[in-house]
Amino acid sequence: MAVRVQREDFDVGAEIAVLTAGRTDIGGVATFLGLVRDIAGGDEVKAMTLEHYPGMTEKMLAEIEAEARERWPLDECLIIHRYGRLEPGDRIVLVVTASAHRQAALDSCAFLIDWLKTTAAFWKLEETGQGEHWVEARESDDEAAARWDESPTKAAG
Amino acid sequence: MAVRVQREDFDVGAEIAVLTAGRTDIGGVATFLGLVRDIAGGDEVKAMTLEHYPGMTEKMLAEIEAEARERWPLDECLIIHRYGRLEPGDRIVLVVTASAHRQAALDSCAFLIDWLKTTAAFWKLEETGQGEHWVEARESDDEAAARWDESPTKAAG
Amino acid sequence: MKILYFAFLRQRTGLGEETVEAPADVHDVASLVEWLKTRGPGYAEALRDTSAVRVAVNQEFADLHTPVAANDEIAFFPPVTGG
Amino acid sequence: MKILYFAFLRQRTGLGEETVEAPADVHDVASLVEWLKTRGPGYAEALRDTSAVRVAVNQEFADLHTPVAANDEIAFFPPVTGG
Numbered sequence: 001m002a003v004r005v006q007r008e009d010f011d012v013g014a015e016i017a018v019l020t021a022g023r024t025d026i027g028g029v030a031t032f033l034g035l036v037r038d039i040a041g042g043d044e045v046k047a048m049t050l051e052h053y054p055g056m057t058e059k060m061l062a063e064i065e066a067e068a069r070e071r072w073p074l075d076e077c078l079i080i081h082r083y084g085r086l087e088p089g090d091r092i093v094l095v096v097t098a099s100a101h102r103q104a105a106l107d108s109c110a111f112l113i114d115w116l117k118t119t120a121a122f123w124k125l126e127e128t129g130q131g132e133h134w135v136e137a138r139e140s141d142d143e144a145a146a147r148w149d150e151s152p153t154k155a156a157g
Numbered sequence: 158m159a160v161r162v163q164r165e166d167f168d169v170g171a172e173i174a175v176l177t178a179g180r181t182d183i184g185g186v187a188t189f190l191g192l193v194r195d196i197a198g199g200d201e202v203k204a205m206t207l208e209h210y211p212g213m214t215e216k217m218l219a220e221i222e223a224e225a226r227e228r229w230p231l232d233e234c235l236i237i238h239r240y241g242r243l244e245p246g247d248r249i250v251l252v253v254t255a256s257a258h259r260q261a262a263l264d265s266c267a268f269l270i271d272w273l274k275t276t277a278a279f280w281k282l283e284e285t286g287q288g289e290h291w292v293e294a295r296e297s298d299d300e301a302a303a304r305w306d307e308s309p310t311k312a313a314g
Numbered sequence: 315m316k317i318l319y320f321a322f323l324r325q326r327t328g329l330g331e332e333t334v335e336a337p338a339d340v341h342d343v344a345s346l347v348e349w350l351k352t353r354g355p356g357y358a359e360a361l362r363d364t365s366a367v368r369v370a371v372n373q374e375f376a377d378l379h380t381p382v383a384a385n386d387e388i389a390f391f392p393p394v395t396g397g
Numbered sequence: 398m399k400i401l402y403f404a405f406l407r408q409r410t411g412l413g414e415e416t417v418e419a420p421a422d423v424h425d426v427a428s429l430v431e432w433l434k435t436r437g438p439g440y441a442e443a444l445r446d447t448s449a450v451r452v453a454v455n456q457e458f459a460d461l462h463t464p465v466a467a468n469d470e471i472a473f474f475p476p477v478t479g480g
Contacts, residue, residue, distance in 0.1 A: 013170015016190065024195035024245035030266075031188035033173065034480070037257060038181035050480070051404055053472060056456035081480050088181035093480045100194060102274065106267045109187075113259060117479040123404035124478050134405050137476045191397070207397070208320055210389060213373035238397050250397045274396040280321035281395050291322050294393045 003061040005052055007084045010094055019076040019098055026075050028102035030109035032095045038088035043128040050083040050122050057121040064115050072104040079112060081120065160218040162209055164241040167251055176233040176255055183232050185259035187266035189252045195245035200285040207240040207279050214278040221272050229261040236269060238277065315384055320391035323367065326360035343369050344378040346388065368393055398467055402443065403474035406450065409443035426452050427461040429471065451476055
């Protein structure tokens with residue numbers, strides 16, 4: 001169980017390997033890896049700078065991770081989020097959830113990434129051909145996160 | 158776009174790296190990694206031998222991959238499934254889906270793993286303390302796969 | 315025709331694959347099954363309960379009424395359990 | 398008290414963090430905002446439209462009515478956009 005907010009890149013395979021090493025009780029590992037896209041709202045994105053609130057951002061991440069662990073039977077859970085200046089193709093966020101049952105792993109991973117993409121305390125400065133601008137909160141993301149206010153899907157095996 | 162049925166192990170990080178190398182249009186990569194568990198139906202599992210139908214198994218995997226690509230806007234899709242004798246903790250299956258939008262990646266990954274776990278042409282011989290037995294098809298898995306007969310969730314961002 | 319057996323059917327027949335020359339009256343899966351069962355106790359045991367057996371003809375799911383011909387590949391196996 | 402500014406508020410105030418001694422009549426977020434706005438045009442501009450500003454007191458989301466005291470950490474930022 002871990003939450004990391006860091007400037008450095010991460011290694012997806014190595015992170016999964018650490019979580020699953022020597023474990024024989026984990027049936028499924030769901031992973032979401034977010035990358036910086038070169039297009040946002042129709043504009044070409046040259047780079048993006050993520051700002052966070054050191055302390056509060058981590059605290060909120062730890063809280064949502066605890067909520068996921070309460071809602072689903074998770075053996076392992078890892079959230080890594082980068083900050084600083086990132087360019088298209090760069091890794092930005094990683095969620096890994098591991099459970100005996102695949103549905104718990106899949107659902108909790110989707111829950112966490114929806115939360116991260118909408119509610120996590122980050123602010124994004126995009127550099128486009130039209131200059132720099134701060135990204136505003138998006139409606140469709142809020143809707144995706146709102147789906148999780150319902151009760152979770154039952155683990156199906 | 159690839160389907161592989163192989164005896165050899167695979168490297169999750171390396172597979173994701175190959176799919177995303179040099180790409181700046183992919184926003185999200187969803188991954189499901191299946192591992193052999195040491196418990197099944199209450200019995201301790203010492204090992205499991207997966208048998209497949211060479212030719213037909215691959216053909217069915219290619220068909221379901223094509224269906225996923227039709228239902229969701231995927232940039233990349235990879236399915237690797239192992240056969241042969243596997244022990245608890247061993248990697249058994251990998252699904253990787255990549256899309257500009259995270260919901261498409263998440264939903265298609267869940268769709269594919271549900272299908273693989275229920276409908277893929279594999280047969281499992283489990284070695285437990287009570288000897289060897291062939292695993293029978295499970296109801297709860299069929300229900301999970303049946304959910305996908307409905308129309309897919311709309312991409313949410 | 316080429317006949318394949320998987321999982322418990324492979325164990326009971328004692329082989330995974332064989333090439334056979336079926337009699338002329340074998341024209342569909344049902345008649346093929348009846349003929350195979352006459353080939354020995356392992357076959358009879360494997361194919362005794364056809365409700366527990368699935369069949370594919372040329373790598374497509376089929377049933378007892380599906381026609382079979384000399385160059386076909388016919389596979390018998392239990393319901394798939396998934397990966 | 399320690400005041401933090403993020404994103405466009407950091408750019409407009411020209412600083413990410415400062416420690417201030419607020420006057421005695423600053424007792425909640427609303428009165429803190431009013432006082433900060435008197436400290437210069439950057440502050441006035443950053444805090445002009447409080448509907449576009451979110452606030453946290455001691456790393457918990459707060460609002461204009463939340464009390465503030467000398468040792469608190471108060472942060473101003475736009476609505477979060479997520480990661």
